[in-house]
Amino acid sequence: MVLKFHEQIVSNLLEDTNGGLVVLSSGLSLPKLLSSFISFHSRSSGSLLLLHPPQLSSSLKSLLLSLSPDLPLSEITADLPSSNRLSLYSSNRILILSPRILIVDLLTQKAQTSLISGIVFLNAHSLSESSTESFIVRIIKTFNKNASVYAFSDKPHSMVSGFAKTERTMKSLFIRKLHLWPRFQVNVSEELERNPPEVVDIRVPMSKCMLGIQKAIVEVMDACLKEMRKTNKVDVEDLTVENGLFKSFDEIVRRQLDPIWHTLGKKTKQLVSDLKTLRKLLDYLVRY
Known part of the structure; x- marks a missing residue:
């Protein structure tokens, strides 16, 4: 059909x-x-x-x-x-x-x-x-x-x-x-x-160790984002810890920085790379 x-x-x-x-x-x-x-x-x-x-x-x-x-x-x-x-x-x-x-x-x-x-x-x-x-x-x-x-x-x-x-x-x-x-x-x-899916939501709580790791990673992400805001190269409204938890955050940052990527300093480029790594660690924390 x-x-x-x-x-x-x-x-x-x-x-x-x-x-x-x-x-x-x-x-x-x-x-x-x-x-x-x-x-x-x-x-x-x-x-x-x-x-x-x-x-x-x-x-x-x-x-x-x-x-x-x-x-x-x-x-x-x-x-x-x-x-x-x-x-x-x-x-x-x-x-x-x-x-x-x-x-x-x-x-x-x-x-x-x-x-x-x-x-x-x-x-x-x-x-x-x-x-x-x-x-x-x-x-x-x-x-x-x-x-x-x-x-x-x-x-x-x-x-x-x-x-x-x-x-x-x-x-x-x-x-x-x-x-x-x-x-x-x-x-x-x-x-x-016509045929809506049946959604079953199953939530597994994180252990104390996982919560501790998550808190530490979020704190490091927040510190990186504060440093990024100081560059005045990106829209600060999008630079929040909440947005940083999603995969699309990497694309938001790169989309803003791509036209001026060649003008950025080594520190800013390293911050972008670090944020991507930290977001992956948060993803791996609940996935594996």
Whole structure:
């Protein structure tokens, strides 16, 4: 069963032949969206390349086939002979492969850019202007301007880390349209409200030793934050111990400091590093 907001996302993507970048809230079933999207691939237009991140290299094909058994999927691995690769690139199928394999095949002309109808990235949040994926897109777009480029991410917080992260990612992938799908979007919220999850809250109290360690770490964090406030380089309203307990705190600080990072002194940079370490220690305290 295809979700309504998945249908809307696919419809929006197919409207623009140039492609697009889709940023979803986490937990909105990116694999299902991907299987729905690639099922619309027309074999008459050429091969569709699906570049997988390293952590999904072994499970992506089986996952997609379990969702859509009729997909014309093939996988290109490093063990596949070059003659077989040539035939697969010209087969007009959906090909799953790693960026490393594709860049080698493009440079050695085993993969003809004229036979590629589009390329799909699943890890848009980890791409940059200097990444292999960006180089691949530049090569394909140079020789085949009609090739579509689609990028997906279900880690929105990573898309705003650094200076103009999303804009730079879109520019490096030659993408013009950005599609944002947060949980409060009408179609998404209606779908989620149909089957609300049953939440069971289980709390385990900390021991006396854990409380002592937590108090000591918080005191050190407070001292570091006071030193940070003296630099006048960051918004002091965000520099609180309460905010320092959350993972997003590192991104808040780096986002403010990235444009002026090269002008900061050694002491300020060390404070940023120390705060990150202290926050990790607090996380490890209750996790392990």
